Amino acid sequence: MSDLDFSEEQIHRYARHIILPNVGGKGQKRLLESKVLIIGAGGLGSPAAYYLAAAGIGTIGIIDFDEVDISNLQRQILYNTADIGRAKVDSAKDTIVSLNPDVKVECYKEKLTSKNIKEIIEGYDIILDGTDNFPTRYLINDACIILNKINVHGSIFRFEGQLTVFKPKEGPCYRCLYPEPPPPGMVPSCQEAGVLGVLPGIIGTLQAIEALKLILKIGRPLIGSLLLYDSLKTEFRQMRLRRDTKCPVCSENPTITELIDYEEFCGVRV
Amino acid sequence: MPVSVRIPSPLMKLTKNQGEVSAEGKDIREVLSDMERQYPGIKERLYDEDGSLRRFINIYKNEEDIRFLNGESTHVQDGDEISIIPAIAGGILLSKNL
Numbered sequence: 001m002s003d004l005d006f007s008e009e010q011i012h013r014y015a016r017h018i019i020l021p022n023v024g025g026k027g028q029k030r031l032l033e034s035k036v037l038i039i040g041a042g043g044l045g046s047p048a049a050y051y052l053a054a055a056g057i058g059t060i061g062i063i064d065f066d067e068v069d070i071s072n073l074q075r076q077i078l079y080n081t082a083d084i085g086r087a088k089v090d091s092a093k094d095t096i097v098s099l100n101p102d103v104k105v106e107c108y109k110e111k112l113t114s115k116n117i118k119e120i121i122e123g124y125d126i127i128l129d130g131t132d133n134f135p136t137r138y139l140i141n142d143a144c145i146i147l148n149k150i151n152v153h154g155s156i157f158r159f160e161g162q163l164t165v166f167k168p169k170e171g172p173c174y175r176c177l178y179p180e181p182p183p184p185g186m187v188p189s190c191q192e193a194g195v196l197g198v199l200p201g202i203i204g205t206l207q208a209i210e211a212l213k214l215i216l217k218i219g220r221p222l223i224g225s226l227l228l229y230d231s232l233k234t235e236f237r238q239m240r241l242r243r244d245t246k247c248p249v250c251s252e253n254p255t256i257t258e259l260i261d262y263e264e265f266c267g268v269r270v
Numbered sequence: 271m272p273v274s275v276r277i278p279s280p281l282m283k284l285t286k287n288q289g290e291v292s293a294e295g296k297d298i299r300e301v302l303s304d305m306e307r308q309y310p311g312i313k314e315r316l317y318d319e320d321g322s323l324r325r326f327i328n329i330y331k332n333e334e335d336i337r338f339l340n341g342e343s344t345h346v347q348d349g350d351e352i353s354i355i356p357a358i359a360g361g362i363l364l365s366k367n368l
C-alpha cells in the first residue's frame with residue numbers, strides 16, 4: 001500500500017503506527033477502513049472509544065440511550081462538566097471528532113433490544129461490549145453468535161475487572177462461560193455497587209487494544225482465555241475458557257436460536 | 271490437604287473481608303464444605319436450591335474450570351489454588367444481602 005493514499009496530515013498523525021513493525025501504512029489503512037461498535041458509552045466504552053478514535057479506527061458506532069449525569073464524570077472520560085444533561089452519544093461524538101476528524105461516528109441513542117440489535121451490529125467488524133447489565137450482555141452474545149461477529153467483552157465490579165474475546169466458532173461464548181444470567185432476585189440495585197474510578201480505564205483500554213490486534217491480525221487475541229484484574233492486589237491472572245459442547249447458543253445443536261429480552265432488573269429501569 | 275481459595279469481592283463479606291482463605295479437602299466438594307464450616311452462609315451463595323453449583327458462578331482449579339475437569343469431584347492437592355469467579359456485569363453484582 002502506497003503512502004500516497006494518506007494525506008500529509010495523516011502521515012504525521014499516524015506516524016507512530018506507520019513506522020511500527022507489523023502495522024505500517026498497510027495496517028493504518030486497515031484501521032481506517034474498519035468499523036467498531038461500542039455498546040454502552042460509559043466507564044468502559046469511554047476510554048475504548050477515545051483510544052480507538054486516536055488510533056484511527058475509521059468508523060466508530062456508539063449506542064447508548066442515556067444522558068450525561070454528574071456521577072458519570074468520576075470515570076467516563078468522554079464527557080466534560082459542561083456536557084451534563086446532554087445525550088451521551090452526541091457528547092461522545094463531539095469529543096471524538098475534535099480528537100480525530102478522520103473518524104466517522106455513528107450514533108444510536110436507543111436501547112438495544114432483540115428487535116434492533118441485528119440491524120445495528122450487522123455493519124460492524126467488531127463489537128465491544130461495555131454494558132452494565134446482564135440482559136444486554138446475553139443479548140449481545142447471542143446476536144454476535146447468530147451474525148458471526150467478534151465480541152470484545154469487558155466487565156468491572158468495585159476493584160476487579162474481567163476481559164475476554166468471544167470469537168464465534170474459534171472459541172467459547174459468554175454462555176459457554178455462564179449459561180444463564182442470574183435471576184433478578186440475586187441482583188441488588190445498581191446504585192449499591194461502586195467502582196474505583198480508574199478501573200474502567202484499565203479494562204476499557206484493554207478491550208480497545210484487543211480490537212486493534214484483531215483488526216491488524218497481530219499477536220494472540222484473548223480468545224479462550226479470561227483475564228482477571230485485581231486492582232487492590234495489582235494482579236493479572238488468566239483462566240482457560242473452553243467451548244461448552246452443550247452450550248445453548250454456540251454448540252452444534254443450540255437450544256436458543258432466537259434472541260431473548262431478559263427482564264431488566266437493575267435500578268430504575270425495572 | 272490445605273488449598274488456598276480465592277474469594278471474589280461480592281462474597282468477601284462472608285470471609286471477613288479476606289480475598290484469600292485456606293480450606294481443607296481432597297476434592298472441590300470437600301473444600302467448599304470446609305469453607306461453609308469456616309464461613310457459614312457461603313454455600314448458599316454458591317449452590318442453588320437443587321444443590322447444584324449456580325450457573326453464573328464458576329469454580330476454577332488453578333487455570334481450569336472444574337466443569338471441564340471432574341466437576342465437584344475434581345481432586346485437589348496441596349498447593350492448588352481454587353478460584354471462585356462470578357459473572358460480573360458492570361455496576362451490578364449477583365449475590366443478595368450484600
Ligand SMILES: [Zn+2]
Nearest residue numbers: 173176247250
Ligand atoms: Zn457458547
